[in-house]
Amino acid sequence: MSEHPTEPLVSVLIPTHNRPDYLEVALRSALAQRYANLEIVVSDNGDDDLTAQRIQPYLQAHPHIRYFRRQGMSATENWDKCMELSRGEYLNYLMDDDAFHPDKISRMMQCFQAHPDVGLVTSFRQLIDERGNPLPPVEGTERLFAQDTMVTGSSFGRYILALGSNLIGEPTTVLFRRADLRGPFGTFLDRRYTVLSDIATWLSILARWDAVYLVDPMSYFRIHFQQDQRDNSTRLRASLEWMTLFLDSHEHGLFSEEEPAFLDLLAAKLGGLSQYLTLHYPSIRGGSIPAQDIVDGMQRCFHALLHRQGAPSPLDSPPSGTSGTHVASKGRP
Template identity: 45%
Template sequence: MGNPLVSVVIPAYNRPDTLKIAIDSVLEQTYPNIEIIICDDSTDDRVQEMLDPYLDPNPKIKYHRNERNLFLENWHKCYDLASGEYINYLMDDDVFHKEKIAKMLYFFNDFDNITLVTSYRQTINETGDFLPPLRATSRLYEETRILEGKLLGNLALTRCLNVIGEPTTVLFRKKDLTEPFGFYKGKQYSLINDFAAWLSLLCKGKAVYISEALSYFRLHPNQNNNKMGFAAFSQWLEIIIASREDGFLDNKELFKTALLSYRERVNHYDQFAEDIKRIDKLLITLD
């Protein structure tokens, strides 16, 4: 079947030091046919200056500096510029295991109807030392599994946790993502854009969960997730409800579990009072 082109797409922003580590982890991949698309949304020249020595000797790296900040559109720009049959986002502060792409592509090549391959991701700190897992990053299974996409989606929806992984974690076939990355059912999700994309893929086929750590998720004080804070959770209720159109949460008990999970997480926060009222009305219709 040859070695199809894999596009590793990196939306970069003001992190030249960790970006260098991220790029090196792609260049060290055992899989041979990879291009790297970097779209730079930085507010200064540090990323470009760091990259200059890389570009001439590495024609597989394609660098684009934005004339203005594109924010979420930068994610779409990376995707649109990618030529590969397969796509793997890489956050500019994360790292790939050297066999990530090879081990994930195996499942696309040898099994039918796979639309998403993910894995356990090891959390690391600013200096790359291993950290204990977070609730969302805990290992789902002790062995590698192929499972129905909707089953994996339901596992995340009923917990209100992105147990599937951050953008770095997942490899997918470009043609299978029929909406722009971060869209689900025609709506752009800004704070859980990765999970929105995963649902779009999971409703179309099977998923693979690899129990081995094939990526490294860096936790640090300047992380975007930290800046978004609890506001990121506000989009979960919308996606829980929308997901039923694609057959997720397809019985009352699953839907009720997801609603109650969300309610429990936001119950003590005044800013979610309207969400709680909405959930209570939905729960009445389910009883």
Template identity: 40%
Template sequence: MGNPLVSVVIPAYNRPDTLKIAIDSVLEQTYPNIEIIICDDSTDDRVQEMLGPYLGSNPKIKYYKNEKNLFLKNWHKCYDLASGEYINYLMDDDVFQKEKIAKMIYFFNEFENITLVTSYRQTIDESGQFLPPIGATARLYDETRIFDGKVLGNLALIRCQNVIGEPTTVLFRKKDLTELYGVYKGKQYSLINDLAAWLSLLSKGKAVYIPEALSYFRRHPNQNNNTLGLKTFSEWLDIMIASRGDGFLDTNHLFKTALHSYRERVKNYHEFVEDIKQIEMILTTLD
């Protein structure tokens, strides 16, 4: 109970302007016990230079500049350096609503067996103006819900969309993530590493969904998802199959729905011919 330490961990990369906004949104949190861990994977010194005034005046902020690009390992480095009982990743182009941590930590303090708290996230543009939701960011419910984690995991899997949220969206207890961030059932996922972490957490307990916008997800032309394009789908089939080992998609109906959803997404792209063949083979065993 009380105010356990929350580590806000930021894998930074070449975006000093939006990183400043992100950091300010953490410093403005109403929750009193927060540390900020920044691991800088940038190819230049702009982030380090921007952080100078912060580092000289705020002991909450701990900054580490990588000697070489760590890519996914930078996410692990942030996590390892965090001292908090709770972890919230923050992308360097996203923003927290000022009561995010306080409203989310409440559920861990007041309810048992909570392993993941998420919320609606408001999409914003480069300048911070609100954008209409895209498919994955649409509000799931109009009221706060506490439910079995597998229900929320299944919702993402059968839609083939990360409706749970980007890394910025979710608060979790550090000890509950028993594999490295982005590793699920022994496999490191790179394109859907957030979903891999969420499934690991959701397999262990209950989830909370808050319909209020407690974070802001920035969409812009230089975003990773935009540059990766169709490749972002290439890991979905593997994670669908692996998730059944944790009790997700536990009926043939749910598994078929997820497979059909994935097949519909990729059916017109020659890069996924082998995936479609694998789906057809699996479906024959489920009939």
């Protein structure tokens, strides 16, 4: 970090858990940034001292690194601690197994400075294997444009919700302004998301701001065997969260499709979700998602699909003994 900064402070936030080898690679990529006014915040909820030992030489050599360790923090608490300890006007998470291109922050900050209507900057992300070798794109990670492009927030959000795919990228990929968050990371329309915390955040920003997409790979997303594996319950939770994002956006007039197009999309999404439930119900029964959450989510979808606009709804008045208030579950990034 420069001693006399003339540029806005950018905070690189690295939540880490039991990955000292990959963390060191990620940390070095943050230290290699050519943007001058930078701080790095590392929050560690690991089960041992290996990360603390590995990071000590970097803390002694680089005073702009801040390190916090508390064993037993949840993933969400670890993420939130990074943001709590940071001071930057701009924020970019860096997953402890990913890496930055050396020009990532400087290129993206140039976009913010050139386009005052922009709320986030993203890029093509290069997939890499456990040794850092490049991998071909998988569905949803292909390069979106042939050249650097500014995209309106409304059109980008509408396209993402229609496809049900995170075209913007994982947290490592995106630089955004702290002031544009509406609650903790993972919050959209006052509801905090568990599996789709990044998408919820991007949609919250896109509801008010435009985006820039850079075609060069400004980050590297690692695919390896140590990554969290999503079981059928987690995939189902993701599907239900996609539905909630889609319905909440429509009800609040954000990224809205015309009613016939909205209903067609909803019918297709509901059909896919129903098929998934039918195929995987043995492993979902007794899983981490309460059955009532699934029933409530499906009921809301069917009501939106079948209920005529302007007609009284049986869901507007909850049955006696039930509550009409939605309590959002605590999310984890």
